[in-house]
Amino acid sequence: MRNSSIFFLSILSEAVLLGLLLTHASFSEAPQSDTLEHKASLVKNLRLTDLCLFTEARYTRHLSQADLNTAFQDHPLSLEHFPSGSFTQPNLENKAP
């Protein structure tokens, strides 16, 4: 088979595959919405404020409840212990004065 045919075929099949995956994304919205609802109702019922992503320390576990000071508890210069601190920020700019 010609080289160019191989190329076109492979690109086409990749494009099709990508299309299928993206369709999967939009189709899984329906079944996933049930799970989302379930999580949302749990949040409501348990009065949760945060996602359970980083369980290393309290200020990483409850990001929205932590304040700027919490991270500096051990030493003013102890900027960040945990890897998760490098991609999350504590809740800044409290709108209430």
Place this chain on the structure above:
Amino acid sequence: MIELINVRKVFNAGSPSEFSAINGVNLLIHENKVTVLKGPSGSGKTTLLSIVGCMSRPSAGRVKLHNREITSLPERFLTDIRRKTFGFIFQQPNLIKGISVLENVMLPAYPLGEKRAHLKVKAMSGLAGLNLTHKAASKVEWLSGGEAQRVSIVRALINDPSIIIADEPTAHLDTTLSYRFMEIVEQFKAQGKTVIITSHDPLVYDSAIVDDVVNLRDGKLEGRPT
């Protein structure tokens, strides 16, 4: 036929190393004839050949192809004419390594966008004409010197040109292969093509097949009526 009127070619114009390769050349190449440009190295043979073959433009003078002035045509048109009219055979086969013989042969025709099946047939018949059918799928690195030269000849013919230009074609061939080459030239002539060869090989310019010998020395023609 090709006509050169008062053609001059200067290299490195303006710099201290400026020199003129050919100076005031007037030449008429006749159709369906075999013409040899003969002269020592440095005489400007290759330069003259490339001007004749529309590979480069003269610094001064005019060039006519089939009575049509082509000196100042834009590159686009010049390339088009060159592709359709001329077939080049170089000193070295200059084949592209790592791809097959067949692909090398079809290469010049790619920009023209012919149907592949058709092109392949032309290529195979060209190879057949020079006894190279069995090598069609081989990589060019595996060819012998003579085979490589023949492949480059088939490549030169792929677009069915009416004028064949060969620059020192026998420089790297032994005697047998050189004679074989001249036989191929004879075939070209029989097919109605025009052939222009540069060579300082007596085997070439003394051959009976040759119709006209042009002597070149220091960029000027020798012993020709102007």
Place this chain on the structure above:
Amino acid sequence: MNPWIEKQRYIIDFTISSLLRRKVKNIGLLALYTLIVFILASTMFFTYSIKKEAKLILQGSPEIVVQKIVAGRHDLFPVSYIDEIKAIRGVADVESRLWGYYYDSLVQANYTVMTPSRVVDTSQSNARTTVVVDPNDLHAADVNKPLYDYDGAAPEAGSIVIGNGVARMREIGTGDYMPFMSHDGQIMNLKIAGRLSSESELVSSDLILVNGTDFRKLFGIDDKYVTDVIVTVKNPSEVSMVASKIKKKLHSSRPIIREEILRTYDSIFNWRGGMMIVIFSAAVLAFVIFAWDKASGLSAGERREIGILKAVGWETSDVIQMKFWEGAMVSLTAFFSGVILAYIHVFFTGSAVFEPALKGWSALYPNFALTPFVNAEQLTTLFFLTVVPYTVATIVPIWRAATIDPDTAMRHTGE
């Protein structure tokens, strides 16, 4: 049009043959390029999905949470403050919360211990059990009721409901006993009455729901205090106002409004975040190195080849088209492969590659399957930021070589 298409096909044929001549180098290039796209696309998919999901799920979080701050730290909240807050105009209700952290030295994990209050959301998802129930339990018939209908509030004294992550870490389930070390050194053995669903791990993985009395006994918290309170507001548009009133009235308080909670999760994984910058910079740097290598000129062999092509009748534009296809082919293949792999990586394998970084130093990490949310804009941007520069970088160095005079090409070609 046809000869043009045919011509492009020829050029692609030749370009592929050309690339195949240096298989190892070009396959390595393709693999590296694909890897870069893979990392960038994975990061994109992951952060976008999690942010979107957080936004949806956390809509139900409390309107205002009020903490008490002492010496810059979150302190216990006196119950006496509750009436003061209730007296503020605009406040609909004030509810106390009891929650805290428990460190389990056995598995070195932190759990969030909390006492649930009364149920608010009575809507149920279709055919969904919130809790996996012990089959020997008397209340087995309650299996389809939401969790708290056991007695309207928390688990009975002496029993707990644990999150799926806890169950996994300690390899325990309903019916087992889990020992806790209370504040005074006593061991409290609590029976596991149920387990929260695995689908909800993203919010509930480390939770331990405990009865209020048990909570106070475990942590030694007097009845006079609670952890914090949540305030519901009569008029939702007045939330900030009420929050500022609370702050004015109780100077040591810190109100946190829902908007801030949502904003926290909107900025999570922001590009500015350290690790994101590292990933992004590394990817960009690698890419620049590539493109630079491509753009910094041709080898003698490539020059010779272009010379031959010009000599046999290819125009400058033909040579440039060839180089364009070379860049485009590698780019397109790398882009598609990278994105497809990234999608599978994030949504089918739960971001397995990122897990060590995300897990960090935590022992307990939730198993969660992200809902696939894809941002077309981001994908398109990624496309233009990778495919276009690379293709251009491939063409640029050719410019000079491609414009070579065929005559010069003819002279200089040759071994």
